[in-house]
Amino acid sequence: MVSEPNGPRPTLEAVAARAGVSRATVSRVVNGGAGVRAVVQERVRQAVRELGYVPNSAARTLVTRRTGxxxxxxxxxxxxxxxxxxxxxxxxxxxxxxxxxxxxxxxxxxxxxxxxxxxxxxxxxxxxxxxxxxxxxxxxxxxxxxxxxxxxxxxxxxxxxxxxxxxxxxxxxxxxDTDNRDGARQAVRHLLDRGRRRIAVITGPLDQTSALDRLDGYREALGAAEPDPRLIADGGFTAQGGERAMARLLDAAPDLDAVFACSDLMANGALRTLRARGHRVPDDVAVVGYDDLEPAAWADPPLTTVRQDVExxxxxxxxxxxxxxxxxxxxxxxxxxxxxxxxxxxxxxxxxxxxxxxx
Amino acid sequence: MVSEPNGPRPTLEAVAARAGVSRATVSRVVNGGAGVRAVVQERVRQAVRELGYVPNSAARTLVTRRTGxxxxxxxxxxxxxxxxxxxxxxxxxxxxxxxxxxxxxxxxxxxxxxxxxxxxxxxxxxxxxxxxxxxxxxxxxxxxxxxxxxxxxxxxxxxxxxxxxxxxxxxxxxxxDTDNRDGARQAVRHLLDRGRRRIAVITGPLDQTSALDRLDGYREALGAAEPDPRLIADGGFTAQGGERAMARLLDAAPDLDAVFACSDLMANGALRTLRARGHRVPDDVAVVGYDDLEPAAWADPPLTTVRQDVExxxxxxxxxxxxxxxxxxxxxxxxxxxxxxxxxxxxxxxxxxxxxxxx
CATH class of the missing domain: 3.40.50.2300 (Response regulator)
Incomplete structure (x- = not known):
């Protein structure tokens, strides 16, 4: 087999020319040979071998419409x-x-x-x-x-x-999807059970349904149609976003005693801000995350979180x-x-x- | 245009049947129409529009051989x-x-x-x-x-x-590539300049040239054709591998006073082992990494390392x-x-x- 490393690939046209048949015939042979006489099939296969032509998806997809x-x-x-x-x-x-x-x-x-x-x-x-x-x-x-x-x-x-x-x-x-609304409800109910009353939420970007559904779950668990807007901040699903959102929440509602961060990454960011401002977790502020991936276990202290089986x-x-x-x-x-x-x-x-x- | 969301895509065959021409003719028209009479071209285009056929790469690639x-x-x-x-x-x-x-x-x-x-x-x-x-x-x-x-x-x-x-x-x-050999030489010379004399190396997997070249640089800087084999351990380019390699090195050569880890991740693993065993960095053991990516800056203490501009x-x-x-x-x-x-x-x-x- 002649191969030309990094050179131009032999084309279907070249095979057709060498075998003295049309492009359509080469295509048919490459894809199984239906409707092509055995002697012509053999001539095409010979040309394919001589040129080192790799039958490409172009020809194959025309027939099977599958790429794998x-x-x-x-x-x-x-x-x-x-x-x-x-x-x-x-x-x-x-x-x-x-x-x-x-x-x-x-x-x-x-x-x-x-x-x-x-x-x-x-x-x-x-x-x-x-x-x-x-x-x-x-x-x-x-x-x-x-x-x-x-x-x-x-x-x-x-x-x-x-x-x-x-x-x-x-x-x-x-x-x-996971049941995001239910996961958020579990998180907030757990904080209520722990006796927390000023529970803030750090949301993901609200143009994504996972972020919206978790915010709805938070609202439902609180039983308030319109929770205190000072307790809601968007953290954009990133650690830095969580860090900044926590700072905004503490400024707007210094009496908050818990925060539900809608991802573990944002919860980690929130922990950094709480630490930097001298708030003890969970004594002063309890924190719940969402996902239960590596950042939850690495966190200091390790995070209470809502597990979804992402894999x-x-x-x-x-x-x-x-x-x-x-x-x-x-x-x-x-x-x-x-x-x-x-x-x-x-x-x-x-x-x-x-x-x-x-x- | 008729579209069938998530339904089967209209095929080239369907277009050919509707237009009353062969598949090869449809393919030619879809790819510009060379060699096809104008009236036939129009019939095919009409069928394409009626069926909502999306000309796929199969046809196009046959001609342009480019996918982008x-x-x-x-x-x-x-x-x-x-x-x-x-x-x-x-x-x-x-x-x-x-x-x-x-x-x-x-x-x-x-x-x-x-x-x-x-x-x-x-x-x-x-x-x-x-x-x-x-x-x-x-x-x-x-x-x-x-x-x-x-x-x-x-x-x-x-x-x-x-x-x-x-x-x-x-x-x-x-x-x-980067000049891996030179990078490794710089790392080891720096350790020699700092007065270190028992310098170990944690290598990557030696079936990769980057790992081999860095090991060669280490050898060259030491000026020893065959360095002490107790000072060489494979860390597989992972943090866990670096952690384990450092443990093996300390067991085999308790008098080592420096280690050149051939990636920042492995250097971080080595730092964990050194900390766990009560060795102070850099006082007891100096550590150099390789890459200068995030793990180098996060490290405790921050890592001396060999920067390659990976991006x-x-x-x-x-x-x-x-x-x-x-x-x-x-x-x-x-x-x-x-x-x-x-x-x-x-x-x-x-x-x-x-x-x-x-x-």
């Missing part, structure tokens, strides 16, 4: 993905489930709004069989892109983008997508519909309070 | 990629350079040896224009796969895999690959060769000692 790959799009900049352990853990679950199904994972980030067009182009260009998308924001264009491209997609987190509740819809939106959520997302793709593989829309009726539905996993030294 | 995407393959499990800040930082540089060239980044990990085949299939199937590969190990099959597929590839780190030094080669291997290395890798791809875009192999002769060569960046409190 799934895009995982995280609608966050790479910096956030690499500093928040939530993403790595979710990816671990996804990566293992996809590998078990011999499906290639392609990870993409969204650094700037200008990236969306390019991602949309790649996703609709037939290079992937489906997509997993998470950390979407309210004005995210990705779901509409996936829908336009007819790309089978499963979402991480309850859909909250503009148009997500539009009906009728040909197929239900598929997603995996399992990743596994479930990948599982839903693989089931969505599978009936097609098995052949045809009928199978897909039958399977869809039985098992293709959103999955909500359970949230569970883990009590440690910070409360 | 580049694979970034890190030959490490996802868990390592997400716990070692080196990778996130390198990716930041890559991601910014690719985005500036409107090129889509597809990130892939290697979890198990069984993943290689699947990655090789995706890379050679025409879904990407080129690849960046890093953290390769000696027996890594990825470079051979890229070479067989004729995929333009730039490597992170000096090639050290079996066959990398094979000549003649149609094109030189392109890579970006810049990522940027340089992406830049080399884009230049490698560009002449083809501009048209033809002649341009590629001319450009190659002038500027397409490996890049070695400088390493520089940063002195802090640990020495």
């Amino acid at each position: 790959a799934v895009a995982v799009v995280i609608a966050e900049p790479e910096t956030r993905v690499f500093t928040d352990p939530f993403f790595g853990r979710q990816l671990r679950g996804i990566s293992r489930a996809l590998a078990a199904a011999d499906t290639q994972l392609l990870l993409m980030f969204v650094e700037h709004r200008t990236d969306y067009d390019r991602i949309g182009r790649y996703l609709s260009a037939g290079h992937v069989d489906g997509a997993l998308m998470f950390s979407l924001h309210r004005d995210d264009p990705l779901p509409a892109m996936a829908e336009r491209a007819g790309l089978p997609t499963v979402y991480g987190g309850r859909p909250g983008w503009a148009g997500a509740d539009r009906a009728p819809r040909a197929a239900p939106l598929l997603y995996v 399992e959520m990743g596994r479930l997302m990948a599982g839903l997508l693989l089931r969505l793709l599978d009936p097609r593989r098995a052949g045809g829309a009928e199978g897909a519909e039958a399977a869809g009726a039985v098992e293709l539905a959103p999955v909500i996993t359970e949230a569970r309070l883990v009590v440690r030294e910070s409360t | 995407a580049v694979a970034v393959v890190i030959a490490e499990p996802e868990t390592r990629v997400f716990t070692d800040p080196f990778f996130g930082r390198q990716l930041r540089g890559i991601s910014r350079a690719l985005a500036a060239a409107d090129t889509q980044l597809l990130l892939m990990f290697v979890e198990h040896r069984t993943d290689y085949d699947r990655i090789g299939r995706y890379l050679s199937a025409g879904h990407v224009d080129g690849a960046l590969m890093f953290s390769l190990h000696r027996d890594d099959p990825l470079p051979a796969m890229a070479e067989r597929a004729g995929l333009p590839t730039v490597y992170g780190g000096r090639p050290g895999w079996a066959g990398a030094d094979r000549a003649p080669r149609a094109a030189p291997l392109l890579y970006v 810049e290395m990522g940027r340089l890798m992406a830049g080399l690959l884009l230049r490698l791809l560009d002449p083809r875009r501009a048209g033809g192999a002649e341009g590629a060769e001319a450009a190659g002769a002038v500027e397409l060569a490996p890049v070695i960046t400088e390493a520089r000692l940063v002195v802090r409190e640990s020495t």
Whole structure:
């Protein structure tokens, strides 16, 4: 086999020329040879061998329409993905489930709004069989892109983008989430049980449903339609954001005796501010986090937090997508519909309070 | 346009049937219509509009052979990629350079040896224009796969895999590295200048050239052909590995007065062991790390370390690959060769000692 390292790849056209047949014939042979005479097939295969032609997806996809790959799009900049352990853990679950199904994972980030067009182009260009998308924001264009491209997609987190509740819809939106509202209720009830009465909340960005649902759970547990606005601050789901939000809360409500931070990273940031200002945890201020990932155990004191099984959520997302793709593989829309009726539905996993030294 | 959200995508076959032409004709029209009569072209375009067919890469790639995407393959499990800040930082540089060239980044990990085949299939199937590969190990099959597929590839780190030094080669291997040997020499000379005489080294896995080159630099600075083997331990480039290696070194050579850890993560692990065993840093044992990423600044005491500009290395890798791809875009192999002769060569960046409190 002749190979030209780092040189131009032999083209389908070159194979066609060498074999003296049309491009379409080469394409047919590369994809199994149906409808091509045996003698012509052999001539094409000979040319393929002589040129070291690697049959590419272009030809194969035309026939099978399968690439064996799934895009995982995280609608966050790479910096956030690499500093928040939530993403790595979710990816671990996804990566293992996809590998078990011999499906290639392609990870993409969204650094700037200008990236969306390019991602949309790649996703609709037939290079992937489906997509997993998470950390979407309210004005995210990705779901509409996936829908336009007819790309089978499963979402991480309850859909909250503009148009997500539009009906009728040909197929239900598929997603995996935890019961964020219930998790938040457990956190706040635990603080009430501990005798705390001025309970603040540090929220995530309120253009994400996970942040909204946790804030709703906080409100419900307090039983107040409109809790004291001085007790609510946005920490943007980052440690630095949590640090700054805690400072704003202490300034606005110096009598607060507890804080529910809607992620462990933000809780760690809050702990730093409390320490810097000389507040003892939990004696002066009790702190609850959310996620139960590494930062919860590393924290000083170790964090009471709401556990969500992030790796399992990743596994479930990948599982839903693989089931969505599978009936097609098995052949045809009928199978897909039958399977869809039985098992293709959103999955909500359970949230569970883990009590440690910070409360 | 009729769109079927999450339903099956309209196929090329469906368009062909609706327009009453062959698949090859549809493909030709979708790709510009060369050689197809105007009236037939219009019939096909009409069918495309009616069915909401999204022309996919299959058809387009056959003609343009460009996807606008580049694979970034890190030959490490996802868990390592997400716990070692080196990778996130390198990716930041890559991601910014690719985005500036409107090129889509597809990130892939290697979890198990069984993943290689699947990655090789995706890379050679025409879904990407080129690849960046890093953290390769000696027996890594990825470079051979890229070479067989004729995929333009730039490597992170000096090639050290079996066959990398094979000549003649149609094109030189392109890579970006720091001067690891010189960085290690600077670290050890600094310890000698501080009056240390029993200097141990914690190496990375010796099937990677970065680990080998740093060990060589250590040897050279000591001026000993064969340094005391009790002063050398492999820490596998992880914090836990550094922790355990430091313990082995202290057991084997209790009189050591300094340690050069070949990554900041391993240096942090070593600090934990030294603290646990009651050794003061730097009074009893001086410690130097390598990388100058976050763990160096977080360390207690802050680490003297060898700075390599990891983000810049990522940027340089992406830049080399884009230049490698560009002449083809501009048209033809002649341009590629001319450009190659002038500027397409490996890049070695400088390493520089940063002195802090640990020495």
